[in-house]
Amino acid sequence: MLLHLMTWQEVEDYLKTSTGIMMPIGSTEQHGPTGLIGTDAVCAEAIARAAGEIAEAAVGPTISVGMAQHHMAFTGSMTLRPSTLVSVIADYVNSLSRHGFDRFYFINAHGGNVSTVQSAFQEVYAQTSIDGGGDNRPRVRCLLRQWYQRPRVQSLAKKFYGNKEGYHATPSEVAVTQYLFPDAIKTAELPELTSPGGFSFTDAEDYRRRFPDGRMASDPSLATPEHGKELFELAAEDLAADYRDFLKG
Numbered sequence: 001m002l003l004h005l006m007t008w009q010e011v012e013d014y015l016k017t018s019t020g021i022m023m024p025i026g027s028t029e030q031h032g033p034t035g036l037i038g039t040d041a042v043c044a045e046a047i048a049r050a051a052g053e054i055a056e057a058a059v060g061p062t063i064s065v066g067m068a069q070h071h072m073a074f075t076g077s078m079t080l081r082p083s084t085l086v087s088v089i090a091d092y093v094n095s096l097s098r099h100g101f102d103r104f105y106f107i108n109a110h111g112g113n114v115s116t117v118q119s120a121f122q123e124v125y126a127q128t129s130i131d132g133g134g135d136n137r138p139r140v141r142c143l144l145r146q147w148y149q150r151p152r153v154q155s156l157a158k159k160f161y162g163n164k165e166g167y168h169a170t171p172s173e174v175a176v177t178q179y180l181f182p183d184a185i186k187t188a189e190l191p192e193l194t195s196p197g198g199f200s201f202t203d204a205e206d207y208r209r210r211f212p213d214g215r216m217a218s219d220p221s222l223a224t225p226e227h228g229k230e231l232f233e234l235a236a237e238d239l240a241a242d243y244r245d246f247l248k249g
């Protein structure tokens with residue numbers, strides 16, 4: 001159930017049965033010549049909604065712009081600075097914990113968010129550590145999961161794409177968006193990629209110089225909506241089960 005579609009009384013009732021919530025986080029950034037700018041935001045939101053339905057969990061508002069500074073040399077990309085994203089996440093969590101939520105399960109679709117989200121969790125914990133344990137607020141726990149790194153999802157992606165999955169603008173994520181938005185499927189001639197400089201990068205200009213069309217060793221032309229449906233459903237089911245374990249722990 002989406003927090004956005006509940007009343008405040010319904011949220012109060014929900015909290016009598018569960019204090020957990022799923023939090024989708026994505027990004028708004030280039031995804032190569034055939035990938036949508038909103039790929040990560042779209043995937044995180046849709047997978048979290050489906051996982052939330054299976055697990056009967058509340059799903060919070062999607063954080064749609066993430067930490068994507070390295071994509072800023074491609075038109076249409078947006079980023080929050082790491083420090084901004086830390087503040088956004090900490091404020092989201094602290095707002096909801098005021099009402100009694102204490103288990104925050106972040107469903108992430110963008111590798112560039114990982115270290116910043118982990119820093120945000122430390123920011124949240126630091127606040128209660130510094131304030132001391134004397135208040136009546138619940139002890140918050142946060143967990144971060146990348147949908148595309150769930151072992152079963154990775155196995156399925158490997159079966160479909162082998163080493164053409166790559167690291168950015170992957171056929172897996174493009175396939176999920178093709179399943180969700182069939183009217184927005186894009187096609188283009190995609191040359192085979194070589195990455196002589198390896199996969200490290202620093203800022204946006206450095207990234208673009210190393211990865212001129214935005215992809216990292218991926219071949220998204222292999223993506224199909226049928227693959228996307230399978231990947232999507234597997235990710236949702238897997239994350240729902242993992243969320244239930246998280247609530248028990």
Ligand code: NI
Binds near residue numbers: 031039040173
């Ligand atoms: Ni992505």
